[in-house]
Amino acid sequence: MIRYAAVLLLSFGLFSGAEAADRALLIGIGTYASLPEKMFLEGPKNDVPLIEKLLKEKQGYAADSIRVLLDKDASRASILANIDEWLVNGTQPGDRVYFYFSGHGLQVKDVSGDEEDGLDEALSTYDIVAGDGDWSNVILDDEIDAMLAKLKDRAVSIVIDACHSGTISRSLSTDVGEALESARFLPRPFAKPVDVVKTRGLRIDVAVVDKPEIAKQNGVEAWSAASSYQVAWDDTRLPPEERHGVFTLSYVNGHEISAADSNGNGIVSNAELLEYVKKQSQTYCAAQTQCQGLDPQLEVNYALLGASAVTPAAEGGQQYQQPQTGGETQQNPDYGKVEEVKVENTPQTAYVAADPVDAVGDILGKPQTGDVTVALSSDHLKAGEAFKISVTSSTGGHLILYDVDKDGKATQIFPNEAAQKITPLTPNMPLTIPDDYYGFDFEADGPSENVLVAIVIADDVDLTKVAPNDYGLTKELDARTTIAEIADTLKQTWTRDAENRSVNWSLGLLKYTVY
Numbered sequence: 001m002i003r004y005a006a007v008l009l010l011s012f013g014l015f016s017g018a019e020a021a022d023r024a025l026l027i028g029i030g031t032y033a034s035l036p037e038k039m040f041l042e043g044p045k046n047d048v049p050l051i052e053k054l055l056k057e058k059q060g061y062a063a064d065s066i067r068v069l070l071d072k073d074a075s076r077a078s079i080l081a082n083i084d085e086w087l088v089n090g091t092q093p094g095d096r097v098y099f100y101f102s103g104h105g106l107q108v109k110d111v112s113g114d115e116e117d118g119l120d121e122a123l124s125t126y127d128i129v130a131g132d133g134d135w136s137n138v139i140l141d142d143e144i145d146a147m148l149a150k151l152k153d154r155a156v157s158i159v160i161d162a163c164h165s166g167t168i169s170r171s172l173s174t175d176v177g178e179a180l181e182s183a184r185f186l187p188r189p190f191a192k193p194v195d196v197v198k199t200r201g202l203r204i205d206v207a208v209v210d211k212p213e214i215a216k217q218n219g220v221e222a223w224s225a226a227s228s229y230q231v232a233w234d235d236t237r238l239p240p241e242e243r244h245g246v247f248t249l250s251y252v253n254g255h256e257i258s259a260a261d262s263n264g265n266g267i268v269s270n271a272e273l274l275e276y277v278k279k280q281s282q283t284y285c286a287a288q289t290q291c292q293g294l295d296p297q298l299e300v301n302y303a304l305l306g307a308s309a310v311t312p313a314a315e316g317g318q319q320y321q322q323p324q325t326g327g328e329t330q331q332n333p334d335y336g337k338v339e340e341v342k343v344e345n346t347p348q349t350a351y352v353a354a355d356p357v358d359a360v361g362d363i364l365g366k367p368q369t370g371d372v373t374v375a376l377s378s379d380h381l382k383a384g385e386a387f388k389i390s391v392t393s394s395t396g397g398h399l400i401l402y403d404v405d406k407d408g409k410a411t412q413i414f415p416n417e418a419a420q421k422i423t424p425l426t427p428n429m430p431l432t433i434p435d436d437y438y439g440f441d442f443e444a445d446g447p448s449e450n451v452l453v454a455i456v457i458a459d460d461v462d463l464t465k466v467a468p469n470d471y472g473l474t475k476e477l478d479a480r481t482t483i484a485e486i487a488d489t490l491k492q493t494w495t496r497d498a499e500n501r502s503v504n505w506s507l508g509l510l511k512y513t514v515y
Contacts, residue, residue, distance in 0.1 A: 022096045023087050024066040026051055027079060029103035031071045033127050039104075041184065042243040043234040045070060047102040047161060050244060050252050055098060058255050060311045074103075076125040076137045083147050093153035094347050102245055105162035105232075106186035108134045123162070130189040148220060155347045159223045161245035163232035182234040184225070184245070219301055219346025221270070223251065225281075227295040227493045227500050235284065247296055250280035255309055262368075263361025267338065267353055271305040271365025271487055274298045278502065295493065295502050302488035303343050306363035306480065307350035312338060356408035356479050357451045357511065363483045364455075364507055371395060372508030374454045381514045386441040389413065389452060390430040393506065397458040398424050399431065400467050400486065402479070405450045410479035413452075416472020425456060446514025455486065458504040459494055 028044035048068055055061035067086050069078060087097050104124035111120070122138040129136045148156065162184045225232035225247035235246045251273070254260040260268045260276035268276075277296045285291035337358075338351040353359040377388040391399060391414075401414040414431075415422045418438050425431055434440060457463070466485040471477065494503050 021091055022061050022065040022098075023090050024052075024055055024061055024098035024100070025069070025082055025087055026066065026098075026100045027069045027074050027102065029071055029074045029124060029126055031126070032104075032124070033072070034129050039186070041103065041182075041234055042240045043161075043245045043248070044102040046242065046244050047248040048100070050248060051100050051102075051159070054252050054255060058310045059098070061096075061098070072126050074125060075127045076139065079123075079125060079139055080143065084150075087147070088150045091151070091154055094155070096155045096157075097151055098157045098159070099147075100159045100161075102161045102248060104128075104184060104186045105160075106135055106138065108136075108138060108140070123160075124186060128186075132189070134189060135186065153347050155219060155221075155349065157221045157223075159251070161225045161232060161248045161251075163224070163226040163230060182236050182243075184232040184234065219343060219348040220299070221304065221348075222297075222299040223247075224297045224299075225294075227293070227297055227502075230293050230295065230500065231291070233284070233288070233291065233294070236288075237284070246281055246284045246294070247277065250277045251296075253280075262365065263358070265353055265355075265358045265361065267351075267362055268309050269306050269352075269362035269365060270298065270300060270309050271363055271491075272361075273309045273365075274491065275365040275367070293499050293501055295500070297493070298491065301343055301346055301348065302484045303481070304348060304350055305365065305484050305487050305491075306352050306359050307341075308338060308352070308362075312340075312351050352480075355406070357404055357406055357449065359480055360404055360451055360453055360483055361509065363480065364453075364487050366505075366507045368507055368509060371506040372454050372456050374401075374452045374508045374510035376452075376510070376512060381444040381446070381512065383444055383446040383514055385444045387444055388432055388434065388442065390432045391425070391454045391456075391508065392428060392430045393425045393456040393508075394428060395456065395458050395504075395506065396424055396427045397456040397505070398461075398463070400455045400457070400463065401433070402453040402477075402482065403450055404453060404479040404483075405448055408479045410477040410482050411473065412467060412471040412475065412477065412482075414472065415467065415469045417469050418473060419469075422469065444514045448514045450512055450514070452510040452512065453483065454508040454510075455490075456506045456508075457490065458506075459496075461489065461492075461503055461505075463489060 026048045028048035030041040030044040032040065048070060052066055052068065055066055056063060067082060069082060083099075087099065091097055101123055106122050106124060107119040108122050109119065121141040122135070123144075124135075125137050125139060127137045144158075225245065233246045234243050235249060236243070238244065254273045254276040255268060257266060257268060260272045262272050262275065274296065281294040281296055285294040337354045339354045341350050341352055342348075343350055353362050371394045373392045375390045375392075377390075378385065381387055389401070391401060393399070399414055401412070403411045403413055414433055418434070418440075420437050434442060463486070466482075466489055490503050490505050492503060494501050
């Protein structure tokens with residue numbers, strides 16, 4: 001069993017103690033007591049059963065540990081009472097808590113003074129009321145903050161299929177509002193007549209996305225359907241009675257190995273799930289004239305990016321679906337080998353690929369598209385043999401290159417202090433390391449099995465904190481932590497263009513053996 005140094009966020013080992021008292025609260029609101037029918041949503045009534053099935057079949061939740069609030073049962077008073085009685089009082093430190101919401105989102109005037117824009121994000125309720133100037137009977141982000149504080153030391157997952165955007169709420173014209181049917185967002189009442197927009201809007205800037213350190217420090221895993229300035233949607237490709245949220249449908253489907261296991265090791269990691277959900281959401285958005293962008297978000301302790309999104313069976317190991325088996329689920333000694341880990345300073349227990357070389361793909365999550373290729377000067381390296389590495393990218397950008405071995409150690413090949421000048425890659429022009437200016441060669445050290453990890457970032461992302469030049473060539477790094485820090489940096493929202501979007505980066509991997 002592999003054990004890491006004390007500085008790492010993952011420490012390996014099996015756990016004992018009392019059986020966890022899992023609790024899940026699933027809320028779906030598509031009809032409303034005081035809103036016109038044109039503002040109702042078809043998706044939430046179908047979303048909740050889909051999530052309930054996922055929790056039972058993929059996360060090990062018992063039926064009696066899941067509580068559902070649909071439509072009229074999801075009033076403000078009922079939601080808050082169930083949070084306190086079912087989630088908070090019904091669990092203890094170390095237990096798992098899952099909070100899911102499907103419905104409208106909105107913004108209201110901030111009364112606590114903690115929001116820079118003067119607006120609180122909020123979740124709709126069945127008994128939401130539009131007043132003269134604002135909404136009432138809503139669940140504020142401050143109340144979600146309070147819930148998280150009470151759930152300290154639990155392993156909390158928050159999943160929100162809704163969105164909010166201050167920019168959208170203040171800029172929608174009546175014409176655009178009419179076209180946003182099946183979006184999940186309620187503009188403020190005074191912005192325009194309440195009955196002109198049917199939306200499905202909130203994103204959980206509610207406590208977690210606006211305040212991501214809450215997630216990272218306390219072990220909260222927070223999923224949201226869209227980035228800032230984006231709207232979440234019901235999937236209008238489906239008949240009204242069969243509709244789901246675009247996010248919920250892709251989130252649930254992404255737990256299947258056949259859908260989201262981009263590196264083919266039999267594990268769907270959180271990072272792989274995020275990439276899958278983003279791809280599915282962006283495919284939907286590209287076909288919709290009013291969708292200007294759709295980038296689902298995950299706020300989580302970066303040590304959990306490579307963790308399996310599926311909870312293994314309590315005994316006998318994880319039953320993972322093998323690649324290319326026609327959908328059968330069975331144990332395969334070559335796939336899905338996991339180790340149970342504890343994330344330090346959080347209550348989270350996670351399951352990660354036992355092989356550090358395999359774990360690289362799980363942590364980064366992104367599939368290889370051929371945009372970045374990595375090659376060695378020799379196909380069959382022998383111990384002591386000199387060799388060179390070349391990297392070619394179809395797009396320009398900044399290169400980060402690591403060598404990861406089976407012992408979980410990483411060496412930063414590039415950037416490094418030996419290179420005379422660190423410059424971005426030129427499209428389709430190979431970069432060779434070391435080149436003639438280095439004054440030395442790389443020498444194969446073996447026998448070993450390694451992977452070269454080439455990441456090319458097209459955007460001007462500041463990576464000096466996670467990949468400084470002085471890490472290069474000589475500093476021994478922990479592979480899992482190092483790659484996870486890079487992945488966490490790359491999943492941020494890019495805000496320097498007219499529309500917010502994901503950071504533009506590509507991945508190339510090359511496994512090799514030294515004999």
